[in-house]
Amino acid sequence: MATPWSLSGALKGMFARKTIDDATWDDLEDALITADFGPDLTESIVAELRASVRRFNTTDPADLRRMLRETLEERLSTLDPTLHLSNRPAVVLVVGVNGVGKTTTIGKFAKFLGNYGRSVIVGAADTFRAAAVEQLATWAERGGAAIQRPQQQGQDPASVAFQTVERAQREGIEIVLIDTAGRLQTKSGLMDELGKIKRVVEKQTEIAEVLLVLDATTGQNGLAQAQAFIEHAGVTGLVLTKLDGSAKGGFVLSVQEKTGIPIKLVGQGEGIGDLTGFTPHVFVTNLIG
Numbered sequence: 376m377a378t379p380w381s382l383s384g385a386l387k388g389m390f391a392r393k394t395i396d397d398a399t400w401d402d403l404e405d406a407l408i409t410a411d412f413g414p415d416l417t418e419s420i421v422a423e424l425r426a427s428v429r430r431f432n433t434t435d436p437a438d439l440r441r442m443l444r445e446t447l448e449e450r451l452s453t454l455d456p457t458l459h460l461s462n463r464p465a466v467v468l469v470v471g472v473n474g475v476g477k478t479t480t481i482g483k484f485a486k487f488l489g490n491y492g493r494s495v496i497v498g499a500a501d502t503f504r505a506a507a508v509e510q511l512a513t514w515a516e517r518g519g520a521a522i523q524r525p526q527q528q529g530q531d532p533a534s535v536a537f538q539t540v541e542r543a544q545r546e547g548i549e550i551v552l553i554d555t556a557g558r559l560q561t562k563s564g565l566m567d568e569l570g571k572i573k574r575v576v577e578k579q580t581e582i583a584e585v586l587l588v589l590d591a592t593t594g595q596n597g598l599a600q601a602q603a604f605i606e607h608a609g610v611t612g613l614v615l616t617k618l619d620g621s622a623k624g625g626f627v628l629s630v631q632e633k634t635g636i637p638i639k640l641v642g643q644g645e646g647i648g649d650l651t652g653f654t655p656h657v658f659v660t661n662l663i664g
């Protein structure tokens with residue numbers, strides 16, 4: 376299946392040649408740069424493949440394709456993409472700047488968990504905008520999850536988080552997904568607010584995951600915007616959204632290498648079912664063809 380972020384189109388000419396020559400290496404480098412692997416990773420991948428081609432003394436582009444798959448899969452597998460959700464309730468904080476797809480992701484994630492038989496409650500701890508709460512409620516409903524709303528607009532986000540966890544404990548709901556704000560007047564205000572949510576929830580139970588949502592179409596730029604979360608929020612996993620609208624499949628590897636944080640979920644569409652776990656083998660097969 377050809378995905379929009381697949382490299383197979385860009386690599387087609389290269390693998391159609393009879394032999395590996397200088398033009399092959401130029402094409403490979405261009406394809407990797409265009410796919411947003413970034414200059415450092417591109418250089419490192421090309422150097423590794425040149426060494427392998429020399430070592431195996433091959434001139435067959437089919438060998439090169441296999442080696443490219445292998446190195447990408449190996450590099451993507453250095454971090455563990457497993458979600459750790461065995462606590463009851465398992466509390467997940469979902470963080471990220473506005474517009475990256477946080478609300479949508481929470482709905483899709485609820486659905487994803489529901490497919491595995493888990494019960495889910497969503498906490499609307501982005502309490503400032505009433506419209507945001509309503510949008511979240513719509514997605515929670517689509518995802519088959521309960522929702523804990525703020526009792527009034529602007530209620531302390533930490534108290535909404537507290538009430539959500541309390542309700543999950545009382546009603547035996549297995550997974551808690553807490554939506555947090557993406558935009559405040561100042562970054563330090565935002566981090567203080569998150570810090571308070573964490574402190575309050577940690578008195579009730581351990582926090583299972585802090586998932587940072589990133590928009591794949593924004594590439595390196597989006598990563599820069601999310602830097603404060605990476606530095607201060609104790610992020611345990613990344614969710615890449617909008618991969619379907621992105622020509623930047625290489626961002627998947629560069630973001631993992633730059634942050635040292637595993638990708639745990641991938642969003643590939645606007646529908647409720649368009650979220651999957653991250654499996655390096657499947658991903659690389661789609662990327663390289």
Ligand SMILES: Nc1nc2c(ncn2[C@@H]2O[C@H](COP(=O)(O)OP(=O)(O)OP(=O)(O)O)[C@@H](O)[C@H]2O)c(=O)[nH]1
Pocket residue numbers: 472473474475476477478479480507510557616617618619620642643644645649
């Ligand atoms: N194509 C595509 N669109 C997506 C995906 N995830 C989210 N979107 C779209 O991105 C837009 C923003 O998504 P939201 O979930 O509202 O983003 P948010 O981060 O909660 O933004 P705010 O509500 O402004 O805080 C919406 O139009 C979504 O339909 C995805 O995986 N693929």
